[in-house]
Amino acid sequence: MKLHNSEQGMGVIFVLLLVAVVVIIGAIAYRLKSNVYNTNSASAGVSTAAQTAVPKTITSKADLQQADKAIQALPINQELNPSQLSGNIKTLL
Numbered sequence: 001m002k003l004h005n006s007e008q009g010m011g012v013i014f015v016l017l018l019v020a021v022v023v024i025i026g027a028i029a030y031r032l033k034s035n036v037y038n039t040n041s042a043s044a045g046v047s048t049a050a051q052t053a054v055p056k057t058i059t060s061k062a063d064l065q066q067a068d069k070a071i072q073a074l075p076i077n078q079e080l081n082p083s084q085l086s087g088n089i090k091t092l093l
Contacts, residue, residue: 028091028092031088031091035088054066054067054070054071055067
């Protein structure tokens with residue numbers, strides 16, 4: 001005796017599964033792109049005065065101190081948010 005399994009509904013399930021996977025991948029790509037855009041726009045706000053204050057060659061102690069002041073003036077640690085980073089990693093996993 002042969003058993004006939006109906007596979008007529010499997011096509012719909014595969015299409016729905018494919019659409020769900022594409023939506024998930026698209027959402028992840030959108031979040032990554034928006035995070036990169038936000039990071040780039042925030043780093044673009046660095047004043048050019050801090051960038052031009054650094055001497056091209058450091059030949060004296062005064063040049064070294066001037067370069068140190070320019071580096072310390074950069075807002076590097078203000079943008080760092082460990083809780084946001086861990087949240088982004090958790091969403092990707």
